[in-house]
Amino acid sequence: MSGIRFHDVGCIRGGRLLFEGLSFALTPGEAGLVTGPNGVGKSSLLRLAAGLLEPRAGVIARTDRVALADENAALDREATLGAALGFWAGFEGGDVARGLDAMGLAHLAAIPVRMLSTGQRKRATLARVIAGNAPIWLLDEPGNGLDADSLARLETAIAAHRAGGGIVLAASHQPLGMAGAILLDIKPFVPSAVEGRGGEDKPVSTTLDTNGYFDA
Amino acid sequence: MNAMLLIIRRDLAASFRAGGALLPVAFFLLVATLFPFAVGPDAQLLARTGGGVLWVAALLAALLPVERVIAPDRDSGVLDQIALRGVSDEMLALAKMIAHWLGFGPPLMIATLPAAALLNLSGETLGRLEAGLAIGTPGLAALGVIISAITAGLRGAGALAGLLMLPLAVPLVIFGAGSLGEFGGGGLKLLAASSLLLVAIAPFAAGAAIRAGRE
Numbered sequence: 001m002s003g004i005r006f007h008d009v010g011c012i013r014g015g016r017l018l019f020e021g022l023s024f025a026l027t028p029g030e031a032g033l034v035t036g037p038n039g040v041g042k043s044s045l046l047r048l049a050a051g052l053l054e055p056r057a058g059v060i061a062r063t064d065r066v067a068l069a070d071e072n073a074a075l076d077r078e079a080t081l082g083a084a085l086g087f088w089a090g091f092e093g094g095d096v097a098r099g100l101d102a103m104g105l106a107h108l109a110a111i112p113v114r115m116l117s118t119g120q121r122k123r124a125t126l127a128r129v130i131a132g133n134a135p136i137w138l139l140d141e142p143g144n145g146l147d148a149d150s151l152a153r154l155e156t157a158i159a160a161h162r163a164g165g166g167i168v169l170a171a172s173h174q175p176l177g178m179a180g181a182i183l184l185d186i187k188p189f190v191p192s193a194v195e196g197r198g199g200e201d202k203p204v205s206t207t208l209d210t211n212g213y214f215d216a
Numbered sequence: 217m218n219a220m221l222l223i224i225r226r227d228l229a230a231s232f233r234a235g236g237a238l239l240p241v242a243f244f245l246l247v248a249t250l251f252p253f254a255v256g257p258d259a260q261l262l263a264r265t266g267g268g269v270l271w272v273a274a275l276l277a278a279l280l281p282v283e284r285v286i287a288p289d290r291d292s293g294v295l296d297q298i299a300l301r302g303v304s305d306e307m308l309a310l311a312k313m314i315a316h317w318l319g320f321g322p323p324l325m326i327a328t329l330p331a332a333a334l335l336n337l338s339g340e341t342l343g344r345l346e347a348g349l350a351i352g353t354p355g356l357a358a359l360g361v362i363i364s365a366i367t368a369g370l371r372g373a374g375a376l377a378g379l380l381m382l383p384l385a386v387p388l389v390i391f392g393a394g395s396l397g398e399f400g401g402g403g404l405k406l407l408a409a410s411s412l413l414l415v416a417i418a419p420f421a422a423g424a425a426i427r428a429g430r431e
Contacts, residue, residue, distance in 0.1 A: 013431075052296055052430060068300055072293025076226070078233050090222045091301045 009058035042171035067134035082109035099131025227315035248331035266335030309422035317357035355411030358418035365425035
């Protein structure tokens, strides 16, 4: 089965256990929305999914390439936006124009990346993901700094990606319009003693239902 | 292979666009200009010591761009994105090393021509110096990439890079300057051996450092 699958995954960052026993699976066309308070490990979960971090426990299986949009744009500041996106398109193919159009950046293609505003840079980061051919998108707080129009564009792009058999795993603490997204609340998997009721109603060793995920 | 070429081309474009590639050359020529002022205009003395001075200048010039080889790409997320595209950290380090060398090695060898004239070096010494730099600068580039990967993300990385790199570069300077003297052939061979060793271990050492620094 293609897609991405977490099985009983635990994550330790900086000597602190962030979460453990986390299991879920996403298949083509599905989307997952990771929620939870700041510092609970949403970004770490996405870096685990990307393979940039090794899980402390459990297994993470990916059958396809992933694209990650996190807080770092990874675009050369001195290059023009078009050239900076073109560098990444050179690796895996892809269509820079598609990414620029999707995020409404086509008119900025000749502008150096360093001249972009915070919101425009976030849109450029998302355009990098949209322009690429990776079937699995990992989006870390994709709505941060976006205006209403850009947010709508992002939601349209996500819907189109899923309609084409793509997978989206997004972490966000603000509402993100993803129809039928699987809600992944990390908090129940945080060991107890961490603020509030987290660990009590879900002991850390609990395994989830057979599919291993919550349905929203 | 395609990925390596892309990374090399990008790094080279970035170093020339920012004017960073001129910095080592300007520094190198400045040292060659200052040295006669410091020791006096004795032509014989300059001819005898000039080669060694240029080796030290080349080493210090190679140190200048070290801070920018790995750290900016690590901070801007470029290293993560390259890793996501299936490029191993060792391949990345190898590409970085080649681009780093192209950015300062050949320019320094060209700058050696006017520098040799400033120091009254003979044609024979100049020839040996150029041969030594051709063999030795890849070793300096390898060392630079290793140190850059190790110090990326640390505070005061620039100063630390100097402290770490200079002692490790001692063999290159000894054999490089030694190749200018009486038993030059042996010096050149030992220089080649040291340089080869550094070039061979650099992708693995720097790759491991990049991996360890990923968080």
